[in-house]
Amino acid sequence: MYITIDEEDKRPVYRQVADEIKGLIASRELREGVALPPVRQVAADLGVNLNTIAAAYRELKKEGLLIVKHGSGAIVSTSSAQAVRKDADLRKPLRAALAQMVLAGLSRSEVLAAVDEEMRALLKNHA
Amino acid sequence: MYITIDEEDKRPVYRQVADEIKGLIASRELREGVALPPVRQVAADLGVNLNTIAAAYRELKKEGLLIVKHGSGAIVSTSSAQAVRKDADLRKPLRAALAQMVLAGLSRSEVLAAVDEEMRALLKNHA
Amino acid sequence: MYITIDEEDKRPVYRQVADEIKGLIASRELREGVALPPVRQVAADLGVNLNTIAAAYRELKKEGLLIVKHGSGAIVSTSSAQAVRKDADLRKPLRAALAQMVLAGLSRSEVLAAVDEEMRALLKNHA
């Protein structure tokens, strides 16, 4: 499981980790039922505190993406797709991301091209 | 100037306000040279402390979107477009937003429809 | 008397004006005894409030560079040179300016070249 931490990134480390795992699940590089590596191993790999990774897993569990089985690790929830959020929650980050790009001077077609590219990456493992 | 604060939102209030104003500038509801309402008025309208809004304005000033003239208010910078370019990766927030939607179970076409809708809203005031 | 105001500049307008006049005196483009243009005219030329220019003149008077004769305008003080400041006051801005350049990656010789260039401009009207 390839994850990287960006020191310059403003988000807290645990969110970065959670978001990256979320991305891996969305793109099906991590499929339903698959076991995630132990918290301690990920922590060691990334050189961060154990608590930080534990917080990331806890976050994903709260969002319904992970099933954490005490004593035997965490697996990707079989119902991860249903971990649906309210439409508003989905729209706000989308709007902010698009507004940022428009402000940066990107044209409509440039933005759409970027969206298309990202969607391809996300969906390349989907049926 | 219509702005709302969402208590559920995890971003700090001053960031929410800054981001909303950024959105208004991107969609040209606030155009270059236009004066923003006084800090104190916005604070009163939203029911938050003066300092919180002052922090939002300072943020936008630092990002080059606002020109604040001490004693005579703040106006939208004439170079607001270029200002954002130096801001880090435009892709990261986009990717995160799209991943979230895919995870929520939205199909490719549903996502694209949402993107299209938001882009229309953003660009409706553009030449 | 050529003065320009930079809207992007962080300094208050009255300080920008005062500093520019100070530079003109230092470089002897404005010589001792010479009359400065009326506050109203400068204000009109620059398109700023009369009080702003008045504040700039007041500032320069306080620093001993100008002699303001009530009802008959202001002239450059004959003892403008003696309007000396404490050494510390002179060093702090110098140190800050140099530190900024060093941080920006300029080499020692590049910094010295810049200093030399600026000194030439300042001293070109000196005996």
Place this chain on the structure above:
Amino acid sequence: MYITIDEEDKRPVYRQVADEIKGLIASRELREGVALPPVRQVAADLGVNLNTIAAAYRELKKEGLLIVKHGSGAIVSTSSAQAVRKDADLRKPLRAALAQMVLAGLSRSEVLAAVDEEMRALLKNHA
């Protein structure tokens, strides 16, 4: 970390602190990767409010000189040098500082000696 606040100085306290730290970084008394003292400690040492120092750190973070890791302190950015380049004109503060010295009656050689002395102090820790 030796920092002093000058009540006579017209700059706000948080700017003074930020500028002093900037100077320490430029002169490599604070090197890349080094941890800065906690906000609360600096505040206590200088006898000012916590928020004032927090503002200084936030300033330096925005300028790219500091990497602040929430919960585990702030360190000097590894790319602190490039960070400053984008900051506005390097010449304006230099010109103002030199003009001030010339006005004070310092001769060309006296000014150059002062510059030389400051440059030595700044560069004494450089390779």
Place this chain on the structure above:
DNA sequence: GTGGTCTAGACCACG
């Protein structure tokens, strides 16, 4: 323990 945010309210600087 660390930094971050927010409030309430005072006072200053600018135009």
Place this chain on the structure above:
DNA sequence: GTGGTCTAGACCACC
């Protein structure tokens, strides 16, 4: 009347 700064003190988020 505008924005800016600072204090005092509470509470939250992160590691």
